[in-house]
Amino acid sequence: MELFFATLLYILKLKAFWFLVVMVVLITVVQLQLPKWRGAVGERIVQKRLKKLGEEYQAYHDLYVEDAQYGLTQIDHVVVSKYGLHVIETKHYKGWIFGSENQKYWTQVIYKNKQKFYNPIRQNYGHIEALKSHLNLPNLPVCSIIAFSNVVEFKFKEPFRSADIVHYRGLVKAIKQDDRPRLTDNQMNSIINNLDQLADLPKEEKKSIRKAHLQQVRKKYNATPERK
Known part of the structure; x- marks a missing residue:
């Protein structure tokens, strides 16, 4: 009888051990993937918003633009219209x-936790210049927009001149405020014909480009993927 209970206890301990191992692995995976999942959620929300613009606007999502000067650049969304x-x-x-137009890094504050992230105005400026270079249109009229989730509270002290910061x-x-x-x-x-070609790349080619871009970002930011 003692042997039976000892064996049963051993099995229970063994199951508990492997349960803890599985939980630790799952938590680690969630922590690693959480920024990526958040970014995907935000981009889907924006895609739905952009559908409300109407037929005179053409929207593109998750474009990879490559040119000699700026390398491989990933752009979340581009909207093309006569405006x-x-x-x-x-x-x-x-x-x-928190942040200002000329600061290199902005700050996200959640209770007592602070985390810096690269100034998105600067980030989007690089995207815009890469797009102009790719299209060979240096004087292309472009408006930069940084869109944050609706739960964010802006703590900016000064207005921005080179970009619109919105929820x-x-x-x-x-x-739509740009009506000229x-x-x-x-x-x-x-422009639409050019961007159509970028958007309609074969699935395997997109996957390869996405992988190359991720490696480029990790190398640039010391092996730390950019948060979305």
């Missing part, structure tokens, strides 16, 4: 956001 281009960088954050809910309004035509039909169609 010009709107290049959108999404940040699915929460908490308070997701204000994205459509920010785009800046592109001819021929210019707009040429």
Whole structure:
């Protein structure tokens, strides 16, 4: 009888041990993937918002642009219309956001926890310049928009001149406030044809490009993927 209970206890301990191992692995995986999942959620929300713009706007999502000067650049969203281009960088954050136009890093504050992230205005500027270079249109009229999740509270002390900083809910309004035509039909169609080619790449080619871009970002930021 003692042997039976000893064996049973051993089995229970063994099961408990492997249960803890599995839980630790799951928690680690969730922690590693959480920034990526948050980013994906934010981009899906923005995609739904952009559908409300109407037929005169053409939206593109998750574009990879490559050129000699800027290398491989990933752009969250591009909206093309006769009013010009709107290049959108999404940040699915929460908490308070501090920063200014010329600071290299901004700060996210959640209770007593602070975390710095690269100034998204600078980040999107690089995206815009890469896009202009790729399209060979250095004077292309482009508006930079940084879209944060609706739960973020902005703590900015000064207005921004080179970009619009908005919540997701204000994205459509920010785009439609530009109501002066800046592109001819021929210019707009040429840009759309070019971006269509980027958007319609074969699945395997997109996967390869995405992998190359991730390696480029990790190398640039000391093996730390950029938060979304």
